[in-house]
Amino acid sequence: MCTHALVTAAAEDGVRLFAVHSDALRPQLSSWPATGMAGSDTLDVDFDEIPATPVGPPGAYTGRPGFSHGGVGVAACWYGGARAIGRTLLRAAQQRDIGPHALAHLGAVDVTLQAARSALSLAADEIDADPGDLKDAGRIRALRVRALVEAAATEVMERVGRALGAGPLCHDEDHSRRVADLTIYLRQHHAEKNEAELGALVAGQGTTW
Helix, strand or coil: CEEEEEEEEEEEEEEEEEECCCCCECCCCCCCCCCCHHHCCCCCCEECCCCCCECCCCCCCHHHHHHHHHHHHHHHHHHHHHHHHHHHHHHHHHHCHHHHHHHHHHHHHHHHHHHHHHHHHHHHHHHHHHCCCCCCHHHHHHHHHCCCCCCCCHHHHHHHHHHHHHHEEEEEEEEHHHHHHHHHHHHHHCHHHHHHHHHHHHHCCCCCC
């Protein structure tokens, strides 16, 4: 289904995208041994000395407004994964007495997911109101939302695990796959590197808390 791959490469005029035909790519079938996100079929590929067509000017891909907006979209996917993991705890609480400690974890999961949902909803409204990012707010918005949702998803996985123990990870294939998938997917967030960038933007531009 894929006719071309977009490849980031350093050119004489800067880092830019190039399109290379997929027929020239050689997938390495053993390059994704991990269980998490195995269904994404994200294999490494080898290629060399093949034609490449420039796509846009240097920096065009990461510099376009849609790049930051897309970062919020990825955070929405993280939220979806966290919500599905949280539902494992919710179902358990609806089916049996899970005890006060597990119920406390469920309450915390509810607060965390509601906060993440509110942040994503607000970001969606702001993006719809300024799709071209004329206010130049896209990058700082994406950094904030991604950091918040990454922390929320991490907390949900931790609390569900502490509330229910190893049972769902061992006996519920769907749940264990979601945890494995989300654990890898969240690492697209660059943690303290992204938070340091956010801090620099806040220090330079100011903010309203």
